[in-house]
Amino acid sequence: MKKQTRSILLCLFMMAGIVIASCQKEATKAEPAPSEIPRQVQDLIKSRGFSTENVRNYNGGYLIEGDIFLDKETLAAETSTPNLRIAEVEQYRTNNLVRNLPRVIKIKVVNLGNAFIQGTDLAISRYNALGLSLTFQRVTSGTANVTIQGFYEGPSGGFITLGYAGFPTSSGNPYNSISMNTHPQAYGSNPNVNYVGSVIQHELGHCIGFRHTDYMNRAYSCGSSGAGNEGAGSIGAVHIPGTPTGPDAGSWMLACSNGGNRTFNTNDKVALNYLY
Template identity: 65%
Template sequence: MKNQVLFFLICLLAGSLITSCQKDNKQGSATKPNISNDVMALIKAKGFSTSNVHAVNGGYLVEGDIFLSTKELNKKGQTNKVRVAKTEQYSTNNLVSGLPRVITVSVSNLGSAFIQGTDLAIQRYNALGLRIQFQRITSGTADITIQGFYEGPSGGYITLGSSGFPDDYGNPYNLVQMNTHPDAYGSNPNVQYVGSVIQHEIGHCIGMRHTDYMDRSYSCGGDPVDEGDGGIGAVYLPGTPSGPDANSWMLACSNGGNRTFNANDIIALNYLYQ
């Protein structure tokens, strides 16, 4: 997810694969030279963008916001994708199973805006009546923990949050990290903005990829980029519009404010979890 605020290109980070969402002002920017051609081929085969790949501890950040662990990168498997018209909803190969299911969420050592933002995100998901429901808990071990990290801008970018994809056993990714640096959300974070970022990151935790995976120019600007499906297939959802959809909660780049589910997002989530 991207956003431009005070000349910073603001990105979300999500992982778990870990995922994050990052803003790229220039599509197809240079990749760090320590990424081998073999690794780049594996990333492309997974159906991820090979632009702006970064080596990090334990794996690689791709698409500005998705962490692919070395183990996951080398694992073979079929990925289910949910396609909504030209702007497409994508799920990962792993989804949350054992439905109906209540997914518990805790907030660890974060301020009131992050707690309220978590409650807002939970409220929005639960209002859909899916077979996954979310519940914030204040004690015990949660299925998803939301915690902070502190990291300032680097090279014109700042990370807003990070999360990841479900594991091989049908569990949601267990960690959402939110940036507490003042350049991320300011000294008085807006609850709806924070909640929208958490809502996006939880989307990754339950298996959603970016809506504009096939054309990131919808939310990120720059030239359209179509990475193809990486040989992993797609499931089209009938009855969805044929034109671009600029308001999805899973767009790669943020609008810098409040963003929740639109009609096509609800269709995609119902397809997976209703």
């Protein structure tokens, strides 16, 4: 998830994802620009149903659409599940979902401040209040299904990435990590718990199989032309019955944050109850 910024530092650079900055040092090599990613890789990303606009090499995989991480194994995997697209903006899920329900997903927060711990607890409480067959529990020791950790990246191009995650595995497990931006311009020097919790809530949505509500045209929440229609894809963009066929104001899975406290709207609850 990302948010718009209005910084006067016009040299800040952001392309709906994360960039590893070189600071102009000759000995440090920057990550390749989007145009430097091989055409066959871009074609593969597009075939999976994602935008190739501003895609970035990152941690042995690719960061796309601002807050979605695809490792190379996931990108290369084939699926026979059909892609179902019905309208421009509605609730969508990926082909892979969390299985073996009912199930408790254990979450651990690692090396992050109190606001991130409290934000995690807030996100967990919001999910658990829905009475789903999928529930969450924060743990401080032992094995966790999802680890929340930090990264540090400043804003650029009028946007800053607040956090990112991935999608469930083919074996039916949630994506195993959420990365949250610890840069002061992401959440400020004294992060608001409701704001942090809302972003964690969003990234958990990716971990259990939700795509952006406005993935077909992120201009709805991001205020830019975005990638438009991204085409059919094998990762999946399966419409969830009972959710709207028009713009869904306030959805917790909109691509860009509104800069404040955003939780489930009525249609979000319909989608979550349908799946879990």
